[in-house]
Amino acid sequence: MKFTFKYNKNHTGQITTAHGVIDTPAFMPVGTAATVKAMLPEAVAATGAQIILGNTYHLMLRPGAERIEKLGGLHKFMNWQGPILTDSGGYQVMSLSKLRKITENGVVFQSHLDGSKHELTPESSIDIQHKLGSTITMSFDECTPYPATWEEAKKSMEMSMRWAERSKKAFISRPGYALFGIVQGGVYADLRKASIEALTDIGFDGYAIGGLAVGEGQEIMFKVLDEIMPYMPENAPRYLMGVGKPGDIVGAVKRGVDMFDCVLPTRSGRNGQAFTSYGTVNLRNAKYADDPEALDPGTISEASKYSKAYLHHLVKSGEILASMLLTAHNLQYYQDLMKKLRQAA
Amino acid sequence: MKFTFKYNKNHTGQITTAHGVIDTPAFMPVGTAATVKAMLPEAVAATGAQIILGNTYHLMLRPGAERIEKLGGLHKFMNWQGPILTDSGGYQVMSLSKLRKITENGVVFQSHLDGSKHELTPESSIDIQHKLGSTITMSFDECTPYPATWEEAKKSMEMSMRWAERSKKAFISRPGYALFGIVQGGVYADLRKASIEALTDIGFDGYAIGGLAVGEGQEIMFKVLDEIMPYMPENAPRYLMGVGKPGDIVGAVKRGVDMFDCVLPTRSGRNGQAFTSYGTVNLRNAKYADDPEALDPGTISEASKYSKAYLHHLVKSGEILASMLLTAHNLQYYQDLMKKLRQAA
Numbered sequence: 001m002k003f004t005f006k007y008n009k010n011h012t013g014q015i016t017t018a019h020g021v022i023d024t025p026a027f028m029p030v031g032t033a034a035t036v037k038a039m040l041p042e043a044v045a046a047t048g049a050q051i052i053l054g055n056t057y058h059l060m061l062r063p064g065a066e067r068i069e070k071l072g073g074l075h076k077f078m079n080w081q082g083p084i085l086t087d088s089g090g091y092q093v094m095s096l097s098k099l100r101k102i103t104e105n106g107v108v109f110q111s112h113l114d115g116s117k118h119e120l121t122p123e124s125s126i127d128i129q130h131k132l133g134s135t136i137t138m139s140f141d142e143c144t145p146y147p148a149t150w151e152e153a154k155k156s157m158e159m160s161m162r163w164a165e166r167s168k169k170a171f172i173s174r175p176g177y178a179l180f181g182i183v184q185g186g187v188y189a190d191l192r193k194a195s196i197e198a199l200t201d202i203g204f205d206g207y208a209i210g211g212l213a214v215g216e217g218q219e220i221m222f223k224v225l226d227e228i229m230p231y232m233p234e235n236a237p238r239y240l241m242g243v244g245k246p247g248d249i250v251g252a253v254k255r256g257v258d259m260f261d262c263v264l265p266t267r268s269g270r271n272g273q274a275f276t277s278y279g280t281v282n283l284r285n286a287k288y289a290d291d292p293e294a295l296d297p298g299t300i301s302e303a304s305k306y307s308k309a310y311l312h313h314l315v316k317s318g319e320i321l322a323s324m325l326l327t328a329h330n331l332q333y334y335q336d337l338m339k340k341l342r343q344a345a
Numbered sequence: 346m347k348f349t350f351k352y353n354k355n356h357t358g359q360i361t362t363a364h365g366v367i368d369t370p371a372f373m374p375v376g377t378a379a380t381v382k383a384m385l386p387e388a389v390a391a392t393g394a395q396i397i398l399g400n401t402y403h404l405m406l407r408p409g410a411e412r413i414e415k416l417g418g419l420h421k422f423m424n425w426q427g428p429i430l431t432d433s434g435g436y437q438v439m440s441l442s443k444l445r446k447i448t449e450n451g452v453v454f455q456s457h458l459d460g461s462k463h464e465l466t467p468e469s470s471i472d473i474q475h476k477l478g479s480t481i482t483m484s485f486d487e488c489t490p491y492p493a494t495w496e497e498a499k500k501s502m503e504m505s506m507r508w509a510e511r512s513k514k515a516f517i518s519r520p521g522y523a524l525f526g527i528v529q530g531g532v533y534a535d536l537r538k539a540s541i542e543a544l545t546d547i548g549f550d551g552y553a554i555g556g557l558a559v560g561e562g563q564e565i566m567f568k569v570l571d572e573i574m575p576y577m578p579e580n581a582p583r584y585l586m587g588v589g590k591p592g593d594i595v596g597a598v599k600r601g602v603d604m605f606d607c608v609l610p611t612r613s614g615r616n617g618q619a620f621t622s623y624g625t626v627n628l629r630n631a632k633y634a635d636d637p638e639a640l641d642p643g644t645i646s647e648a649s650k651y652s653k654a655y656l657h658h659l660v661k662s663g664e665i666l667a668s669m670l671l672t673a674h675n676l677q678y679y680q681d682l683m684k685k686l687r688q689a690a
Contacts, residue, residue: 063654
């Protein structure tokens with residue numbers, strides 16, 4: 001089976017992989033440490049999710065890529081039979097680890113768990129993702145910080161392009177599996193276009209946009225997308241990394257993005273926040289203590305069986321069931337949104 | 346519909362209540378704060394549980410009995426349609442609250458949550474349980490500490506008997522609902538017999554044995570049961586409170602106990618401990634890090650779909666899914682045990 005992308009020219013498409021088909025635009029729930037937090041994998045699939053994301057950084061530190069490989073790969077380990085995309089670890093090294101040293105070769109860092117020393121290079125990142133058995137492997141890149149000057153963004157992007165080439169060389173191709181390149185260049189359209197050109201010259205199965213949703217705000221993000229999406233190949237999936245709020249996703253789909261991932265629905269759920277058909281609801285708020293109304297008649301979920309008063313009680317009491325119900329609800333909300341976007345096309 | 350108990354004289358029976366039938370011997374999962382921690386109520390029912398327990402002490406403090414009453418009662422609040430037994434709060438006041446003052450009238454105490462001052466009396470405990478809509482209400486008693494001298498145990502038991510009479514007077518009878526008395530008397534057979542006599546004179550729908558499993562050990566507990574079970578009425582359910590380990594339950598069923606509750610399967614699950622057909626497994630143990638074997642082929646549960654290596658990883662990573670899988674597994678183990686005990690009869 002070949003990895004293919006059929007784009008319908010109307011902002012919908014189908015990605016075919018060794019582990020199944022993904023209808024686009026698609027939202028990928030984040031399963032950081034080999035679990036979408038507070039969810040059974042069957043429940044994740046039941047929301048309509050067709051692909052999930054795993055984090056190379058977390059998995060290499062715990063339980064370790066070799067261990068997962070010996071146990072039959074990430075799919076078997078976590079009981080998720082659909083496609084899995086793994087990030088390269090580059091972003092988490094910057095946001096989570098301590099005492100980083102970046103060179104042309106890669107990044108040396110200390111684990112946020114126990115301070116142990118590790119190295120990630122394009123070659124080791126691709127090797128780890130291979131051991132995990134990732135359906136979609138991401139190139140190793142440097143996520144350019146925001147704000148960055150044009151010169152800083154150029155230097156960072158150019159190193160990421162050299163790392164992209166090394167990632168491509170290190171990738172062991174298998175039928176139905178894919179390697180994506182990551183466009184960098186900060187908020188500078190000329191750098192982004194140069195990055196797209198460099199990546200398409202190397203040739204990837206999909207193209208991600210990295211280094212957005214890092215603090216620049218929706219307006220600038222949409223401006224960058226407006227400038228660069230016309231240059232992104234249409235015969236390969238276009239993936240906007242780490243995005244985002246429902247409004248971000250709607251705007252990005254209009255601009256031609258096919259794939260998304262974000263911790264927002266899952267993390268918000270654990271923090272007592274629900275995405276509903278009438279807006280965001282912070283269930284920690286005391287005004288819900290006596291509210292007998294169901295959470296959200298507009299979203300079919302287990303949480304919608306309960307009153308806001310009950311959910312408020314669970315959140316205030318720190319009950320695990322709050323995380324379970326609200327995570328599932330929020331993922332359902334996100335998948336319903338993607339379905340509507342696909343149907344509206 | 347009347348509350349009835351049909352005892353088959355072979356250690357099995359059926360309790361009929363306003364909220365459904367309970368096959369005995371029965372194990373009641375503990376749903377302290379209006380949730381069996383880390384479980385959807387549908388999943389609790391799917392293990393075979395026919396009745397759950399709620400804690401008056403926790404619910405009166407948060408979210409409050411009046412609030413739950415206004416929201417339609419505990420069954421509706423937490424989406425559990427089967428029978429619910431609530432304890433009287435007496436035990437938790439002793440084990441959790443601060444600055445207690447016990448008088449003939451009742452107990453004044455400070456909340457462990459916010460230090461606020463509260464009072465529990467036989468009348469207020471019964472009133473709270475009425476507001477919750479409990480299927481089975483427990484009399485308010487003092488759980489006699491262990492160890493206690495004969496004189497201490499006698500004094501405490503006699504006050505509990507006066508409180509039992511006040512509980513009976515305060516109880517508002519409804520068809521299919523029940524009030525249980527609680528036998529006290531420490532480890533002293535003569536006091537226990539006097540307590541049984543006092544309670545049967547008052548007349549209850551069921552009789553619980555309190556003040557055991559409080560540190561005296563299995564041998565003494567079984568000795569007390571051997572001495573007192575022949576005196577317990579057979580036309581009403583006999584409930585051994587807070588018990589216990591699987592071996593405790595097996596031994597107590599042999600001695601004529603019909604009902605049990607314990608936090609052990611749920612709390613152990615959250616601590617990474619699994620009850621399995623081959624013994625207790627502490628999944629935190631490093632020896633499971635590379636163990637590809639399924640948790641327990643002898644117990645049909647979601648957890649049994651996963652390797653011990655994966656469950657070890659989840660426990661070590663503090664993942665909510667560990668609590669979810671192991672709680673459900675342990676409750677399944679307990680319900681399977683009860684089913685075997687009913688079938689072996």
